[in-house]
Amino acid sequence: MHADFQPCAYIMASARHGTLYTGVTSHLIQRVRQHRGGSFGGFTDRYGVKTLVWLELAGTMHAAITREKQIKNWQRKWKIELIEAANPDWRDLAEELGLPPLSGGHRPPFPRHAGLDPASTTTAAQCIPDQGERVTSLVRG
Numbered sequence: 074m075h076a077d078f079q080p081c082a083y084i085m086a087s088a089r090h091g092t093l094y095t096g097v098t099s100h101l102i103q104r105v106r107q108h109r110g111g112s113f114g115g116f117t118d119r120y121g122v123k124t125l126v127w128l129e130l131a132g133t134m135h136a137a138i139t140r141e142k143q144i145k146n147w148q149r150k151w152k153i154e155l156i157e158a159a160n161p162d163w164r165d166l167a168e169e170l171g172l173p174p175l176s177g178g179h180r181p182p183f184p185r186h187a188g189l190d191p192a193s194t195t196t197a198a199q200c201i202p203d204q205g206e207r208v209t210s211l212v213r214g
Contacts, residue, residue: 080137082144084127085117089163092120093152097141099134101125104137105167109175125167127156181204 085094085108086190094117098104105125111118131137145151160166168174
């Protein structure tokens with residue numbers, strides 16, 4: 074298995090309670106960069122969906138795809154509840170993975186969380202491989 078391979082399902086948003094996109098990837102940092110840069114075109118580029126607000130690691134790509142399909146079939150309300158259960162402030166989890174903050178007109182208009190409260194938030198800092206490191210667990214409070 075490739076060192077950077079870490080299957081996961083994820084949700085990106087245009088803003089708090091804005092347009093949502095559910096996806097699946099084996100390399101989240103690369104995929105978020107693609108969404109932010111608009112290299113996909115289409116839906117996420119057209120609606121400005123650039124903020125990573127939820128993610129869930131999976132043991133296999135098959136499991137990640139199954140979870141993505143499950144979430145895509147959910148009502149919008151359920152997706153929002155899923156996000157807010159793990160990320161009540163709708164922080165950009167990509168920043169916790171080491172990506173720079175969104176700049177200019179792309180910064181979503183929702184509050185930033187000043188500090189992480191392990192009892193109530195999900196952090197992404199140690200859950201995605203970056204620069205050859207492989208981490209396999211998502212830290213949840």
